[in-house]
Amino acid sequence: MLLQMSQITKTYGKTTANSAVDFTLREGEIHALVGENGAGKTTLMRMLYGMEQPTSGSIRLRGQTVTFASPVDAIAAGIGMVHQHFMLFPSFTVAENIVIGREPKAGPSFDRKKAVQQVEQLCADYRMPINPLMKVADCPLGLQQRVEILKVLYQGADIIILDEPTGVLTPLEARDLLVTMKSLAALGKSFIIITHKLHEVMEVADRVTVLRDGRIRGTLDTSATNAEELSRLMVGRELADSVKQASDPGEVVLEVRDATLYGGKGRTSKAKAREEKPVLNGVSLQVRAGEVVGIAGISGNGQSELIQAIAGLQPLDGGEIRLQGTSIAGRSPLAVRGLGLAHIPEDRYQWGAAKDGTVLENGIMGHHRSSARFGLLAGRKLRTMVAGWISQFQIKAGSQEQKAKVLSGGNLQKLIVARELEGSEPFLIAAEPTRGVDIGAMELIHEELLRKRSERGAILLVSSELTEILKLSDRIVVMYEGRIAGELAAEDATEETISLLMAGGELRV
Numbered sequence: 321m322l323l324q325m326s327q328i329t330k331t332y333g334k335t336t337a338n339s340a341v342d343f344t345l346r347e348g349e350i351h352a353l354v355g356e357n358g359a360g361k362t363t364l365m366r367m368l369y370g371m372e373q374p375t376s377g378s379i380r381l382r383g384q385t386v387t388f389a390s391p392v393d394a395i396a397a398g399i400g401m402v403h404q405h406f407m408l409f410p411s412f413t414v415a416e417n418i419v420i421g422r423e424p425k426a427g428p429s430f431d432r433k434k435a436v437q438q439v440e441q442l443c444a445d446y447r448m449p450i451n452p453l454m455k456v457a458d459c460p461l462g463l464q465q466r467v468e469i470l471k472v473l474y475q476g477a478d479i480i481i482l483d484e485p486t487g488v489l490t491p492l493e494a495r496d497l498l499v500t501m502k503s504l505a506a507l508g509k510s511f512i513i514i515t516h517k518l519h520e521v522m523e524v525a526d527r528v529t530v531l532r533d534g535r536i537r538g539t540l541d542t543s544a545t546n547a548e549e550l551s552r553l554m555v556g557r558e559l560a561d562s563v564k565q566a567s568d569p570g571e572v573v574l575e576v577r578d579a580t581l582y583g584g585k586g587r588t589s590k591a592k593a594r595e596e597k598p599v600l601n602g603v604s605l606q607v608r609a610g611e612v613v614g615i616a617g618i619s620g621n622g623q624s625e626l627i628q629a630i631a632g633l634q635p636l637d638g639g640e641i642r643l644q645g646t647s648i649a650g651r652s653p654l655a656v657r658g659l660g661l662a663h664i665p666e667d668r669y670q671w672g673a674a675k676d677g678t679v680l681e682n683g684i685m686g687h688h689r690s691s692a693r694f695g696l697l698a699g700r701k702l703r704t705m706v707a708g709w710i711s712q713f714q715i716k717a718g719s720q721e722q723k724a725k726v727l728s729g730g731n732l733q734k735l736i737v738a739r740e741l742e743g744s745e746p747f748l749i750a751a752e753p754t755r756g757v758d759i760g761a762m763e764l765i766h767e768e769l770l771r772k773r774s775e776r777g778a779i780l781l782v783s784s785e786l787t788e789i790l791k792l793s794d795r796i797v798v799m800y801e802g803r804i805a806g807e808l809a810a811e812d813a814t815e816e817t818i819s820l821l822m823a824g825g826e827l828r829v
């Protein structure tokens with residue numbers, strides 16, 4: 321056996337993140353690790369990568385007992401990890417990012433030419449083409465991930481841990497990654513992949529281990545199981561699919577007219593070079609009370625900028641946005657919220673949460689202003705409200721005083737969703753609302769979004785998951801290169817028609 325983790329237990333104060341976990345990995349194997357949010361998947365992998373030390377238990381690598389005081393030790397032993405949030409330097413080139421820390425030298429200085437040659441060789445060896453001279457800032461997320469994988473290969477890893485690797489990828493990029501993993505496994509590399517997507521597990525993994533509440537619920541050959549069995553083991557119950565009632569849209573709540581934006585906040589150096597090409601190019605759309613409008617598109621086609629403009633985070637260069645009839649021009653994000661906006665943001669770490677704040681503080685952000693007037697009593701009320709979400713969304717948190725940054729990724733997402741769904745704002749932006757959450761929580765979030773719709777809420781849903789767009793939307797708008805490439809009624813839309821528009825194709829009528 322290549323790797324054997326035995327009886328691993330990890331506790332943080334009163335929280336037991338892993339309890340007597342046995343986990344093995346074979347050479348050339350792709351092993352999926354699945355389980356609900358907070359089940360302990362990331363914790364187990366952080367211990368394998370030397371970021372945390374087990375409270376008890378042992379790790380054997382190729383038959384030898386090992387202890388890793390830090391990732392440096394794990395890397396030296398041939399273990400690499402690609403995190404959910406990429407850790408690259410955007411202004412450096414691909415080659416520089418890959419060799420960083422182990423740069424080839426010509427005398428005392430960095431040998432750039434050799435670095436490029438080495439990276440070219442690496443790409444050829446592993447059949448993962450990428451231009452070593454490209455700036456990382458100009459690489460789409462799929463390529464950035466490839467850089468991360470090449471980097472761990474450059475460091476000599478033969479065990480590669482991927483934490484929710486397809487969460488931020490487009491469907492095509494995700495497919496590419498699965499193919500890459502299979503071909504690297506055929507070359508003898510071994511993978512551990514944490515994922516919530518059971519179809520990926522069935523497609524790519526040889527074996528799958530299910531964790532629940534920090535304990536192992538089973539390790540199975542994927543050829544001898546199926547997604548239903550896995551989901552039962554993970555959640556401990558059958559999941560019902562939420563059903564959407566017919567829509568009956570009312571008055572216009574959000575009106576975007578001819579929205580145009582050049583550059584944009586997160587613009588890359590490439591976008592700067594093409595400054596004349598707008599990131600939003602005459603976008604017009606409406607969302608009415610009691611309907612869900614879904615925006616589909618490959619990331620980077622203007623969806624993020626559109627959301628930021630609507631939320632008051634990015635002023636437009638042309639056109640107009642009205643919320644309940646009032647123009648948002650010149651208003652701060654807070655003032656836009658005051659006009660009736662709730663917002664589940666795309667990037668929970670950048671916009672959605674204060675990581676150093678407590679669970680309670682993060683839960684009441686936005687609600688505290690309305691309750692400040694009521695003093696202490698309100699404090700108790702807010703606490704009860706947050707306690708209600710913790711139980712409804714099964715948010716795993718030690719207490720409301722726990723810092724938000726120690727929540728697992730999916731649990732923080734659930735807290736933000738619960739907070740934004742709590743109020744009676746007439747308009748909701750739901751950007752990637754189920755990113756990183758487990759299948760049970762995904763069902764619950766879908767139900768809650770549909771409940772808001774049935775209570776006459778207007779919802780703008782932006783999601784890279786086409787199944788989510790198709791399941792929840794009444795109308796689907798596809799964005800391509802900053803424009804609306806097409807609009808489809810839910811009953812006319814299929815994955816094929818949407819994908820065609822997403823890729824810049826045209827529908828034949």
Ligand SMILES: Nc1ncnc2c1ncn2[C@@H]1O[C@H](COP(=O)(O)OP(=O)(O)OP(=O)(O)O)[C@@H](O)[C@H]1O
Nearest residue numbers: 332337357358359360361362363726727728729730
């Ligand atoms: N530093 C810490 N202090 C306290 N509790 C922690 C710490 N790190 C993790 N935890 C807790 O350990 C549990 C397991 O978290 P972990 O991140 O491993 O879950 P996960 O299975 O990866 O979840 P997700 O699918 O949401 O990413 C959670 O309840 C989490 O809050």
